[in-house]
Amino acid sequence: MSKLKDQIAEIIIKAVSDTGYPVKEIFLDKPKEDKFGDLSSNAAMTLAKELKLPPRKIAEEIISRIETGNNLITKTEIAGAGFINIFVSDKCYKDELKNVLSEGINYGRSSIHSGQSANLEWVSANPTGPLHTGHGRQLCLGKAIANLLEWTGYKVTREYYYNDAGNQMNNLALSVRARYMQIFDKDFPFPQEGYVGDYVKIIAENIFAAYNDTMKDSADLDFFKKEGEKYTFDIIKKTLISLGIHHDIFFNESSLYNNSEIEQTLEAFKSKGLSYENDGAVWLKMDEEKGFDKDKVLVKSSGEPTYRLPDIAYHIDKIKRGYDLIIDIFGSDHGDTYKEVLYGVNALGYDSDKIKVIIHQMVTFKMGNESVKMSKRSDNVYYLDELINDIGADAMQFFYVMRGANTHLDFDISLAKDKSEKNPVYYLQYAHARICGILRNADEVFPSYNETNVTELNTDVINSPEEMKLLKVLSDFPDEVISSAKTFEPHKIITYLNSVAENFHRFYHNNRVIDAENKELSLSRIHICLAVKQILKNGFDIIGISAPDRM
């Protein structure tokens, strides 16, 4: 429908220029209320300020130069403080219905970024344990955002960054070894900061099964690390697969050491005078004017880099790969640190404008009114696999994505689990299932309905208010995808799909679809159903949930 919008914007621009007033960009809004028409412009109001003329007078001069009564615009009106309201002819929407049907699975895709490439890096959990519900929001957001990018034409590379060498992995190695040793000696000490999850015991038992006691008292931490990594990564990947998440690249931090990019990055800081040594550590000079209160360590006095240095090198690596857009998704606990990384990237002369960091706020879980507490120390962890098992992948995906990322999310597990009308997932899926039911019925009554040539479909019989309203909502889909993709906010798709479902259910209640006595009307309504089904399906694909045929 954006074509229509562009057309009308042009008509207004022409009308404004005919008045002799200065022409500016014209913004067209969709008014919230139907009585204000289909599109609305505040052009007269913005001009009023500059020209010091009453906005309604300007609006009048503009609309007197807009032709109405044609196939495009039926009526124009001035309302309120000086809004120009435009009423679009039903024919436009009926034509758009045919577009939905003929474009099918591609309806809503746009080419605004075609020829461009994007890299989305997310999940990026180190292989120290299974994914848990704390990772969930990022997982589901990233999945939907990657889809959104593809729908606007980007070629998307999905990337997972991990580090199998650092502190965390040593900790895992020590934990695995301790559990292994405890098989022989119950009192063998477990590391203070060790990973207490049961999976560590399973890893130890697997080692015992394969190697018996041959690794007993072994000082080979690397062995335990590798065993731990292998097992953990396997279950992480299994979880990702069960959610339909696929990564094209698993980027190991250690490769940045092997190809000496970390060394080069460090050298670059030194040679530019951006770093200095103190207390045996290498410090990055931070700019107070950019809001940093103190300098940060790049290399610890132990000689090990902090996470900062490889992260900077990694982002430079991604920039060098030539992506047009680079996206990171982090939880709000990384809200400050990514700024340091971007600062470092910039300081070395790389353009960080292409890097877009999406920060999502934390999630709190509750069961009805009771909050669910989680702590890693006590292994009171709610693993993602458990959550999927409890509520299903669809409900999980939906709940994690249904709210804006930048607001705290209250995840009500008992609501997500609820198989009733209370559960918001079902409102959408039910609409889809309901349509499938109607179509099964149509197969019986009008078995040849799907042989209809869409372009020749008789849309003259479509005229009930529910039908027209539904067609209008359907035609918004392409714009919704674009605006959702622009701000990387998949929850907007859910908000939109809700209005599709709402208007479909209303249509269903007031308009009998299958009427054996009236084939022409039935056919047109069946095709409305097909279009709704298509848009629901396309929307579900973006947010990453399934489209059930029956419920």
Added chain:
RNA sequence: GCGCCCGUAGCUCAAUCGGAUAGAGCAACAGCCUUCUAAGCUGUAGGUUACUGGUUCGAUUCCAGUCGGGCGUACCA
């Protein structure tokens, strides 16, 4: 203390670039199944958009301050 984010109906949240009477779902109340799925529909009620100022034709949106919450503030990631 300082930095980032948030504060909207009883609850969970929407609200386009600063636009018109701030919208949904749940919960509450009142209706609708001999007709394609009642996981649905219709109606009622529910608001000083945390508070105080400012900017302007117009502020939930922008600015300043206050209060409240989350996350940071490591030679952890």
